Amino acid sequence: MRTINFLDLFAGAGGLSEGFLRAGFEPVAHIELDANACKTLKTRSIYHYLKKNDMLDLYRTYQKTYNKSEDVKDKAIEKLLSYIPKDQLEPVMNIEISEKTLPYIFQEIDCRLKHMEHEGIDLIIGGPPCQAYSLVGRARDENNMEDDPRNYLYKLYIRFLNKYKPKAFIFENVPGILTAFKGNLFRNLQAYMRRVGYNIQARKMDAKDFGVLQSRKRVIIIGWRKDLEFDYPIFESDDKEFTVNNLLEDLPKINSGEIYDKFRYRKKINKYLQNTQLRVEDDIITHHIARPNNERDLEIYRIAVETWNRERARIKYTDLPERLMTHNNLTSFLDRFKVVAGDEKYSHTVVAHISKDGHHYIHPDIEQNRSITVREAARIQSFPDDYYFEGPRTSNFVQIGNAVPPLMAEKLAYWFKEKFEII
Template structure:
């Protein structure tokens, strides 16, 4: 029988995808996602559609699913999804039951003026918890030895978030959302759990107490926080190394860093560092297996063969309106709206190339004046194509689905004309120096390359425009990619753009037949918040070994 899984704070389903991708000899899924809980509407749509996909064996997924992925607009996709509901009512109903759009409760939050901003009062929390507990129990059908996976929202723990908010405060409900994860452990007592969070968890603190130590202690003994439940203890293990010792049955490690997983060491084309805990109920034993290191995967290996697309153009910065000012007293910026086209793009790019020729010593690497030859334009929600990765690449079978015959979610953003100039410069700079330029490097070549930004002289954003390096794993894909693409510039200066959703998804190791729902901004946000599925797949193998050795 498949191992039942409950997925909390599921996002678009990265952890669940990795676990459910593990198949037995009969091509059946070894881990069965019984319930995925996510509050974001767009991520929930993604989860539900992927759940439908998993109702079939990998080689038996109906053509109707692929027609949805191949649609070139979301209007068409919505029409096809409605038809899918009618044509496959049983499978769709099962998917709808599995993917649940609901917010896990957190304590009331108030403004400094005493107004309620969010959260739930005591009665509302109790009602919501009862609802969640009933749904979990129904999904599990009284199976106690299930697996719990997921990770509480991590913005409050992230290093960037702490810098922006000048520390972490007890009032920030995101610090305490792990307690809902803990409560579900205490109430439902899984055989094991996998809990993921950001690296900043190791160094953040509340009221002088390290958050990691607090969470570790609570996870070890859930009843200490929720005495109303009679819950066994859990031993918390690293997924990468043995503890330095076992004391009274409890694993002891040198530091919290022993729980840190550097994704690039495990075949993920991305320098993504995350804390991942493997909790095992005290009546079971650790399987003795750990993640095995693999060779590093350069970025170009997973996106280098994806069809090139040009950047879009949205507007041009023309100056300031000194008669109208922002709230801080600065004059308002004035922009000229532009109608994107291949001809306009060629004109802008040609001008940039000519400027770069005047400005200095960067090799133009074959960049030529004249109209672009990109037949894909700015891309599309689906592009028909064949070879998108080296047939000999070890992740080829992970990414590629021959039935798909193309790529979804591969459409470029629209940018300011001035930003395109900076993107091209950044790509050429990396070609010559092997590293991305800082703002001082832009200034050294020409003042026109310096962005019009209030913080440009603060010294805080010297890496504001960060081009990815082709021969290395990418930098961490985060949810910030949904706001702008400045930190995720494509290494090819001729494309002169930020990454597309599909390229970000490749970096995160989502299979190409994994469709992200919602607007492009929503798609980026989902990809950036996810756990890399291929890393989760490797973790799933260790968890499977645990079940084989402990659970009959």
């Protein structure tokens, strides 16, 4: 059987596609608007090629540039690319998906399919940006996000279904998509998908049921062409005896504002990291840099961790001493300071807002007294340690917060692989 191919729309940093790559699927292209996310995708493509050709030592050298200047990084990437034939890299299109760009995008995909000697696309995966559908986003916007053009990006996703008629697709988004505009948006989305030839089912899923140590609820819409039979996958909950501390315990201890650049782990690999391949024996540590904080925030962090350790309770902003309160809003968003519960089986959801500040993601170790680093956030999202995020720290956090956890994606991918083998 030939390799099953897939097209990744609104690809972000590649969390969803990473799961399908691990399962042996071949990418036709990744399409993404954000330039830094595209750089991350290209670097990951380099990683996959070098790993397959036993040249990971070159990649390890590049990883060590993570805290260097952009000029140093650019030269290092050029050197890596000199070892790789151009047609061996996974195509990444840094472009907005819009009515205006669709003809060009379709032309590029058609050329890629011809080069791959594939007659068509087997699977389309992805999910439009979710901010317009999120409950928090709607609550913060005075117009309930009704004027946001991202509300209708699903129609562009469906244009790809109509053009390429893949056997199946995955459309991933936040639970808020079910209730946006009193449910009318979701009803329209389903109607469009059925109209272009697909039977669909949608269910809420939680990443913690897929071995991810994070509670992250998502709506997963799965569709198959009407000429094919399918049933929605049923996954047994992967509820192992691990805690969030198992994600963090081997990483070097650092304090607020510190940079770790020794690349070495504090402890040997543990069972959870080994089982999930978040870390392998020859890995090195990158992106382990702690945000600087002022003394007021550090005091609040200590109070938050002490309260959790003593009472297993979250602090409300209004619980703080008056001298530490600087916000005028004392009626909403009172959970703005939140500890990542290291002794629980899963963390609360990592979202893109972590790029603004780390107050909602305080490290559970009071001795370190800081918010989590990019590498720690990536681990909570189940990105492996060899995943290199391009761009500044703010962008790294956005890429991670918007991603589909690769572990979750991998289990979906293997289910699809089994289905494709029998149709």
